[in-house]
Amino acid sequence: MHTIAIPDYILQRVMDRRGKVRLFETLDPARTALIVVDLQNGFMAPGQPAEIAYAREIVPNVNRIGAALRAAGGQVVYIQNTITDATQAEWCVWFDNFTKGDFKQRMITAFARGSFGHAIYPALDVVPGDWTVEKQRFGAFVEGSSTLHAQLLAKDIDTLIIVGTATNVCCESTARDAMMMNYKVVFVSDANACRTDEEHNATLGNILALFGDVQSTDEVIATIAAGTRLLQAAE
Numbered sequence: 001m002h003t004i005a006i007p008d009y010i011l012q013r014v015m016d017r018r019g020k021v022r023l024f025e026t027l028d029p030a031r032t033a034l035i036v037v038d039l040q041n042g043f044m045a046p047g048q049p050a051e052i053a054y055a056r057e058i059v060p061n062v063n064r065i066g067a068a069l070r071a072a073g074g075q076v077v078y079i080q081n082t083i084t085d086a087t088q089a090e091w092c093v094w095f096d097n098f099t100k101g102d103f104k105q106r107m108i109t110a111f112a113r114g115s116f117g118h119a120i121y122p123a124l125d126v127v128p129g130d131w132t133v134e135k136q137r138f139g140a141f142v143e144g145s146s147t148l149h150a151q152l153l154a155k156d157i158d159t160l161i162i163v164g165t166a167t168n169v170c171c172e173s174t175a176r177d178a179m180m181m182n183y184k185v186v187f188v189s190d191a192n193a194c195r196t197d198e199e200h201n202a203t204l205g206n207i208l209a210l211f212g213d214v215q216s217t218d219e220v221i222a223t224i225a226a227g228t229r230l231l232q233a234a235e
Helices: 008-018 053-057 059-072 085-090 092-097 101-110 148-154 167-180 197-211 217-234
Strands: 032-037 075-081 131-135 159-165 184-193 213-215
Touching: 008 197, 032 059, 032 167, 053 059, 053 159, 053 184, 059 075, 059 159, 059 184, 059 217, 075 148, 075 167, 085 092, 131 148, 159 167, 167 184, 167 197, 184 197, 184 217, 197 213, 213 217
Parallel strands: 032 075, 032 159, 075 131, 159 184, 184 213
Antiparallel strands: none
């Protein structure tokens, strides 16, 4: 598991700007979705081209959050990184310049529909009623990437809990765009994973300073419970 360390200067900057570190003490479960980003075999299984070993360690936390949110009436969404012929043509800047040779071909093969790498990691709890949504860019909200925004709007969801891999790539990209599309974002410190603590913590600092709340798994579950109690008290 990553060692979490948000720099003091980030925490001070947050306090100076908004007067508190925690943004969301409660949330409305019925208007909340857990966005599970790219926890697929291609990123998690040993020997796969984009393997991130830390991602295997966060699975119990992701499952705990999913169970808590489902029980409270929220939505769980599994995002699947997907590479098609159209992806390669429409995002050629990435495929032609940032990947090459054997690695490029292994990635294309791993994240093709129906492949072993494309499948959701089997230790994750996927239950009836959960959504699976394909995305074709790093972020799920950028134009042409996925249908996620339309699906969330149709269900009147306004709050997103972000977990998955890689912390500093697809998870951060999705979280940044979500906030700028007017979603409340909670980024889970111990349910996201990348290759190093340094990269992971840099993203936590970025998110906390400008794009969302950063909470641990235990804090997120407590926030869900607090929202449920608040709604029950209002009935």
